[in-house]
Amino acid sequence: MTSRDVARAAGVSQATVSLVLGDKWRGRVSERTAAAVRTTAEELGYRPNLAARNLRLGRTRTALLVVPALTNEFFARVYTGAARVAAENGFGVVLYPSPEGVGPARDPFDSARASLDGVIASSMAADALAAMRGGGGLPLVMLDSDPADPEAAATVNLDIADGMRRMTEYLLGLGHRRFVHLASAVDSWTFRVRSRALAETLGSVPEAVVRTEHAALDVDAARHAAERALSGPGHRPTALVCDDDILAAGACKAVRRLGLRVPEDVSVTGFDDLALATALEPELTTVRLPAEEVGERGMAALLAVLDGRPAEAAAVPVELMSRGSTAPPPAV
Known part of the structure; x- marks a missing residue:
């Protein structure tokens, strides 16, 4: 099954199929046509040749997610959200723990620089990313981190x-x-x-x-x-x-x-x-x-940076959960 088969079944050109399945169709192809191409590709069971496309684009379609620890449920949920959006866009996410977020983290770039498109870092201590910065010019998206950081290509923060x-x-x-x-x-x-x-x-x-x-x-x-x-x-x-x-x-x-x-x-x-x-x-x-939403928006921000689009900047809302561990103070 090839993109030519999809184009023939959908009644469009092969170039249109490439635009739609490469998520480059906006402003070039109508939403109706894009939907028809996606539906046809799904019905035919078509899967694009990612290796060939990556070679053309000069991308590996892989992101590195740096977290303070693997033992904290919050960061597991951040990863879940990031991996979901990544998968929807043909990307993979490699999870990399920094020692307790205090660092400094060992620099993984000597071996991994050539296999990454960008880095997402969540809730890191002030000096923990010293070795990460300057990772071969890779874009850095910071989660739950200082929005004034000049080295971050984008920041996603909770309120x-x-x-x-x-x-x-x-x-x-x-x-x-x-x-x-x-x-x-x-x-x-x-x-x-x-x-x-x-x-x-x-x-x-x-x-x-x-x-x-x-x-x-x-x-x-x-x-x-x-x-x-x-x-x-x-x-x-x-x-x-x-x-x-x-x-x-x-x-x-x-x-x-x-x-x-x-x-x-x-x-x-x-x-x-x-x-x-x-x-x-x-x-x-x-x-x-909402940790999963933070991960989702972090991956979406990295994709936007890679495509030259502005990333969403609004803070993610949080919610107060009132339960049994609080009550009025005891009478004096």
């Missing part, structure tokens, strides 16, 4: 600040005024944004106070940090605002180990809405981040 503002306003509305921010020890843009949004929102409430405890992104580190925060001098905080759901799981363990209750004595919140959030008891109040 992280809005998520943290909404979470903080929700807790203030419940009556909380004594907060602990259980903050990630990773120095990345996304966590700096969360910290800044929390501080700015609480700064507008004169009687609100917040203390920050940093922790590595694992349950035990979060538990120890939360125990320090809850056992320190002065009035006990009534709300633990955590940078992600893994930290929140550690915070919940700390509350129980100190003989306290969630949420009757201490409210705990997370960020991400991982499967863990509803596995906890009580279920975790958190901010849902």
Whole structure:
């Protein structure tokens, strides 16, 4: 089965088939004709010769997705979204983990430069991509990262600040005024944004106070940090605002180990809405981040850059998920 067979069956030229199946038809072929060509190709079971087309275009149709870790569900969902859009466009995605997103990541380009069309990097620490930058002129699309980065060809961001503002306003509305921010020890843009949004929102409430405890992104580190925060001098905080759901799981363990209750004595919140959030008891109040959509838009942005088109710039909305781990603070 060849493109000539598709052209003959659809009643169009072979050039029209190449334009449509190469996704270059807009402005050259009508939508009706493009739809007819795609339908005919599907009915005939036609698959384009990608190797020949790639040789003509000088592309490998392969993208590298760099993530901080393979053990975090969020990045698995980012990959799922990116791979879906890639597959729809005849691309493949190679997944490459940087050590915990703190780096510096080993440079894969010496061996892989010739086999890549571009790089997508998700939620990386400030210095983790030092070895990646300048990867042979490959376009770099940053996800959940500083939009001011001059080396990024495009950036796809969640509305992280809005998520943290909404979470903080929700807790203030419940009556909380004594907060602990259980903050990630990773120095990345996304966590700096969360910290800044929390501080700015609480700064507008004169009687609100917040203390920050940093922790590595694992349950035990979060538990120890939360125990320090809850056992320190002065009035006990009534709300633990955590940078992600893994930290929140550690915070919940700390509350129980100190003989306290969630949420009757201490409210705990997370960020991400991982499967863990509803596995906890009580279920975790958190901010849902649509990770698959981020991956989809990241891959779409890379395709746009490769085609010389502008990438979509609007931030991806997030959603506050109110569950059982939050309640009004205990009466004094």
